[in-house]
Amino acid sequence: DTGVSQDPRHKITKRGQNVTFRCDPISEHNRLYWYRQTLGQGPEFLTYFQNEAQLEKSRLLSDRFSAERPKGSFSTLEIQRTEQGDSAMYLCASSPRHSSGSMDNEQFFGPGTRLTVL
Amino acid sequence: AQKITQTQPGMFVQEKEAVTLDCTYDTSDQSYGLFWYKQPSSGEMIFLIYQGSYDEQNATEGRYSLNFQKARKSANLVISASQLGDSAMYFCAMRDSGGYNKLIFGAGTRLAVHP
Numbered sequence: 001d002t003g004v005s006q007d008p009r010h011k012i013t014k015r016g017q018n019v020t021f022r023c024d025p026i027s028e029h030n031r032l033y034w035y036r037q038t039l040g041q042g043p044e045f046l047t048y049f050q051n052e053a054q055l056e057k058s059r060l061l062s063d064r065f066s067a068e069r070p071k072g073s074f075s076t077l078e079i080q081r082t083e084q085g086d087s088a089m090y091l092c093a094s095s096p097r098h099s100s101g102s103m104d105n106e107q108f109f110g111p112g113t114r115l116t117v118l
Numbered sequence: 119a120q121k122i123t124q125t126q127p128g129m130f131v132q133e134k135e136a137v138t139l140d141c142t143y144d145t146s147d148q149s150y151g152l153f154w155y156k157q158p159s160s161g162e163m164i165f166l167i168y169q170g171s172y173d174e175q176n177a178t179e180g181r182y183s184l185n186f187q188k189a190r191k192s193a194n195l196v197i198s199a200s201q202l203g204d205s206a207m208y209f210c211a212m213r214d215s216g217g218y219n220k221l222i223f224g225a226g227t228r229l230a231v232h233p
Contacts, residue, residue, distance in 0.1 A: 033220060042122075042209050042223030043163070056218055089161060095219065106153070107221060109163035 004110035006092050012116045013082055020078045021113045025094030032075050033107060034067060036060065037089040046090075049075060082117045089114050120145045122210050122224035129229050131200045138185070139195040139227045141210030147171075151213040152193040153221065154184065158206040166208075169193055200231045 005024045013019050025032050030051050035043035046065070048056040051072035061067075064082075069075040079086055093107040121144040131137035143152065154166040169177045169184045177184045185194040197204055207228050211221040 031219070035221075040225070042211070042226050043221070044223070045214075045220045048218045048220055050218070056216075056220070091161075091163065093163070106165050106168060107219070108165070109155075112161040114161065 004092055004094055004108050006090075006110040006113050008113060009111060010114050010116075012118065014118050015082060015084060017082055018078065018080045019082055019115065020076055021090055021092075021115075023075045023077070023092030023110060024073075025075070025092070026096075026108055029094035029096050029108070030072065031095045031097070031107075032069060033093045033095075034075070034077055035091040035093065037091060037112070038087075043091055046077075079115075082115075084117045087115055087117045120147075120150075120212055120214060120222050122212055122222055124210055124224035124227050126227045127225075129227055131197075131229065131231055133202060133231055133233050134199055136196060136198045137200055137229065139197070139208050139210075139229065141193045141195065141224060143191050143193060143210075143212050145191075145212065145215065147215045150215065152184070152186070153211040153213070154182070154193075154195045155209045155211060155223075156204075156206050157209060157226070163209070167195070197229075202231050202233060205229060205231045 007022045032049040034046040037043040049069040064080045067077045089112045091112045093109045095107045123142045150171045152169045156164045167179045167182045181198045183196045207226045209226045211223045214220045
């Protein structure tokens with residue numbers, strides 16, 4: 001297993017277009033997170049999946065954003081009618097089911113998708 | 119609300135020297151977890167070290183150690199024997215108490231290691 005992968009790594013789009021990002025977590029990790037990171041800031045939580053269920057969404061996730069995780073494997077994040085303010089790095093992370101071991105709290109991050117909206 | 123504060127936007131260190139990156143946190147929880155991640159220019163977040171609030175000893179992982187002072191609510195990262203490859207952004211994070219283990223990050227510190 002080579003870790004969390006994300007596709008594409010870079011996306012340039014025009015304002016108003018729709019974009020979709022994909023995240024493939026580490027196999028057997030049932031927890032999947034999406035974060036957004038703007039320039040000069042730390043990542044901010046967007047949404048969380050446990051298996052195929054989307055259990056939490058941040059208020060940052062406006063109606064133009066939608067995320068899915070069919071069959072509890074890969075996940076997609078779609079942004080409709082993109083705006084220049086959507087330009088950011090979109091990070092995906094996965095982690096195994098919580099257990100008593102402290103290291104199981106670790107989230108493993110993918111390389112991110114850098115979105116530029118012109 | 120939980121919050122992570124990193125007051126050093128940038129730090130410089132000479133190769134082979136030690137450097138301390140500051141992190142303070144705010145939480146009303148008794149049980150919590152603190153993390154440090156490294157983000158090179160490639161963008162990927164790399165886990166460095168974890169400290170649980172009930173851990174009696176400061177966490178260490180190779181050249182990384184965490185100076186955990188619970189009463190002061192600080193969790194500073196110490197990097198010993200700095201290497202050129204340590205140049206990157208460093209983020210302190212806390213596990214959110216609301217469940218699901220999502221992370222709350224600070225604004226980060228950019229570390230530059232000079233030869």
